Amino acid sequence: MTSFGSKALKSRRPQSHNLVETSQMAGEDNSSVQNGRKQGKNRRPRDAHLSMDKDHTKGNPSRRFPDKDVGAHNSSKHQNQSMPQKSILRKTVDPETTRYFSEIANMFESGGIDLEERPVVCGNALEETRGKELELATDTIISHILQTLLQGCDVEQLCGFLLSCTKEFPFIAMDKSGSHVAETSLKSLAVHLQDNEAYAAIDGALTKICQVIAVNSVDVMCSRYGSHVLRSLLCLCKGIPLDSLEGFHITKSSSILSERLNSRLPQPDGSHFSNLQQGFPHLLKFLVREMLICAKEDIATLQVNKYSSFVLQTALKLLMGDDQELLLVIPIILGSHSEDIAEAKFIETTAVPEIKYLLKDTAYSHLMEVILEVAPKALYNQFLTEVFRGSLFEISSHHCGSFVVQALVSSAKSQGQMDLIWGELGPKMKELLEIGKHGVVASLLAACQRLHTYGYESCRVLAAAVCSESESPSCIVPRILFLESYFFCEERSTWKWTKGYRMHTLGCLMLQTIFRYSSELIQSYITSITSIEPDLVFEAAKDAGGGRVVESFLSSDASAKQKQKLIATLRGHFGELSMLPSGSFTVEKCFTASNVSVKEMIASELLAVQSELSKTKHGPFLLKKLDVDGFAMRPDQWKSRQASKQTAYREFVAAFGSESKKSQNESFLRSLPSHVSTQKSLKKMREEIDRCLDTSHHPAPISTSEFSGLEKSMEKLGFSSFKRTKIEHGETATKVRNSKKFMENSMVTAFKKEKPKGWKKTLAKDEATPVSKAVVNSGYVQQPAKPANRNEKRRTQTDCLAPPLKKQKR
Template sequence: MAGDETVYKQSEWKKSKSRKPRKEHALWHVGYNKDRATEIPSGRLPDKNVKARKSLEHQNASVPRTLVLRKQVDPETAKYFSEIANLFEGAEVDSEERSVICGNALEETQGKELELATDYILSHTLQTLLEGCDVDHLCGFLQSCAKEFPFISMDRSGSHVAETAFRSLAVHLQDKETFSQIDETLTKICQVIAINPVNVMCSRYGSHVLRSLLCLCKGVAFDSSEEFHVTKSSTILAKRLNLRASQSGGNISPHLQQGFLDLLKFLVAEILKYSREDMETLKVDQYSSLVLQACFHDPLLRFLLFLQTALKLLAGEDQELLHVIPILLGCHEKDTVEGNFIEITDVQSIVALLKDTAYSHLMEVILEVAPEILYNEILTKVFRNSLFEISSQHCGSFVVQALVSYARSQGQMELIWEELGPKFKDLLGIGRSGVIASLIAASQRLHTHGHQCCQALAAAVCSGNESPSCIVPRILSLESYFCCHDKSNWIWAKDDKMHVLGCLILQTVFRYPNELIHQYVTSITSMEADHVLEAAKDPGGGRVIEAFLSSGASAKLKRKLIVK
């Protein structure tokens, strides 16, 4: 949404049906994942990375080397399903008849699910059948192909089939009579995936299927499940700046249907257990060879995206989170006691990870869902006395924004303010306006440090011997102002682009009580008419004017601006 907001791509996977045919080998290996099959040249890894490579070799060696032959669909079966597809396309079929046809056709898939689901053409027909059948045939199909479900999920066409099956199951969750049947079906699939989850989790296509499975187990409606995959940065920013109704503490109840919480906990626990050794392998070591980083970048990203989804879905399950989060932070395995989840020896490695884009996103989610006792320990042990240093880093600044936004108490805000309050000018000067915006929004939410925030922001853009009339124009044009070498002679040029976060900061400021914002009211009402017009024509500037007109300023001062 803003210049210093970073968005990373979820993946290249799309739901479009215009999928191109692929040329792939027909053999599938248990424990083999094409995305992670890049060879690491021997002799090019430093000694300290040998352990990481051996971790992968150990995992793959521990998985049975069963070969699964993905046969071509036989001509008779292909003809049958082509006729089914033509029937649905060429004639109107009522819903009752359609359900019967779909059920009968799915019975013909038994023993051939893998071939049909991974066939470029026939997979579309299979999706249509799964959308139109009753719950008995739907569960029957999934239970029949449960052993091959990981292979289906990791296939380009098969992943669409798996997602369609989950969407159809979600529809039937509203019927209490089908609950036990769906529970049995999902349990069988989860047990198969739990045998070797890392390959599915790091697969380009399987990672989406696995995250959707977690959402289904939680009972998250599929029309809102995208929120638990990867949330857009603009949505995150709006939430943190109080511009959107907050879902404090990860409360997602408005989206819930009946779910399978025990199954969700089981799957996450099993995934963490089997992937524990690979956690170190998948971490981005700032000093490792470029070869190792290149080999593991995409699997790492998918791995971390999955973890973000899992954490969001576990929000509110404090006991689970108190077990899971220390593992994700790389803390040594131990029996944690209250107030001692993170050892001092773990802190340095955690701080080092904040420099990486993928792990900084994971830490943001950790801070969002962490129980208060764990959040407090992360604040005092990891961030305290290093807040400005971390804020100065590109990725670290986003983590600090999250830390501030999810502060639970005035006491925690006091600790943060001690370090960042005197640094407003420095933060704005190095382009970390997002940290300032988060501080101001958090002070409003927690009803503390409001006066200090307003004073510090004004002092950052206006020296003591200058008129306060310059405050609002300079915040509206933050980038232009701070890039100017002679700031005392800075002039608002007509073609200057208004700074998105500067506009958001001012919107937040004008929500403070009137007695705290006299300088800002004086400044905006002192603007020249041409500048008021330019602000009104700009999307962000227009929002600032709206915020002022909705503030506690007097009607006389509001009319003064309106006349301009």
């Protein structure tokens, strides 16, 4: 840690304070500042008007490789642009001020300041900074002390500091040390937002800051340090907590890929933001619009600059859902010179060749991905028809352009849009796989599945891409599991599964998407996965991605006989597989999809490794989920309980599930609310049935009141067929459409067969629901149940990527 005290100040090297830093100050007498310190080892010189940095590849967080031709073109085009530049001197910090802040630092380090006195001391110390904010904030040592003061002062002193240094704030933000001071001041403002009385004062201070930042927008956005401060300012205006910005500033490629391959529709209404606090939406719109207006002449520089691209991406994400504002902002970012937006011609015809050319640039392609993700429908259609139509395969073939096409495909929202995209990319699926553009294919398959279109064609074309008509379909799944290895081998006809190699992440994701289709469409895939040799199935189950494929098959619409065939190949390996964090999920899925005899076999294998498995992080939950202790102590009761669960679930699925072939049940599933995922609802329904029938969760089985809880749970999951009707004399009739005897046949059978511990005989005569009455007649009532453990955390359905994810190289 950096020392704040006098010892640290004595160790400072002499500094020169006569150097200046130039920056654009359009319409201002103030000019840029360059602190007089020598640049550190890791500090790189910045040319604000150079389109491609010298360290572009080295400092590129996305790991894309820049296109040399584009970089050279843009550099020569923009680096010689002339801008009005002035300079100001940064005064040296006088010895008296240095001693004063050294004493303040020593007081904090020694703990000589009480918590009650801290705001007063910090406020008084900030008063001493008036007129000296620039030189103090950009000083290597004193800047640390300033951060401490800004964190400890009250909101009045904080706003006073910002108002006093408003004109110098852009230069403070662009400095290596000053940027930390600026960040700290914004985070301190966010803390005080909880006080409603301070909202007006904070609003006034931020308004002044935004006005000055807008005038200096080009320099701040292109600055390595200033761009980060500006993104924090934008997020503060939106109301996003600043303590969670690292994940928002630069989204990880794994998160982007997960969202693009998700089976849910995109949410253009901005509801993807969570934990929003009180913000300043009017300042957000003002700042974004004014920044772009002031930087309109230099927009070509901002498009291809790495740091300004980050700022523009953040601004667009924050405006997501505000179509009116986006239709004003995006054309300016694209370089539109039209003043009339009412014509609904957002992309100028003359700009289309330039847009296509710049898609090969790293920074611009990142920016275009976000534009496509947030673009309103009218603008997206114009992109699709005027920019990308006829060039989708060509753009996909480029290492940067392929990511833009992935964003384009993942953002499609209608059948007409998918018609155009599939017409160009669908027949070229094999060529895309051969040139290594697996992400484009995976996005295309996910979009078809999400929009329920081209399902048959996508399954057929993918299978044809890895297996010729003369070959056996058994090779389809193995080749997709090792997609890169297969397509890059010299003799594909002699390719064989090599043990010990990690499976291809995107290939596994493609198979997960495929197994969401109905069994009629994926018969070749089912034949392939069920014909894999047992030792290779075990190899796949041990792999993080391969295990997800096995799980997706067991959750698919394949027949129970086909699933049992695959599960049988893992006999003798469940104990070893359960020791792996990812393998435990596969074991659980196999247990769920098995009949009672296979469940008994799985439980016995886990019992053999129970002592070792219980020491792992995931082991206790798996042992509890499969009730291995119950199996060890009372195997007969355990088997009876598992049979009851299976009967209850089978009867429910027969009435409501996707496995039913009855048209009335299929129409019921189609009638579910749009936000309800059928697969997830059935999964939760299974959990509800397990909860009600599992004595491991309920030491005493369930009384009549618990049935109403199950019915309410079903209604929340979208199964609206559960209805309750109250009658005057206390009678309640429970009617279930399509299966009147469902509850009675499943629940009562479970109670009569199991006679679980904790239930007492009763002679009570009670007129209740047909189900509860039958339970009472069976002679059992429930004792109080203990709540389930809330600390159990498991992998969710939306977590579709197998950790650790292998990033796509850009």
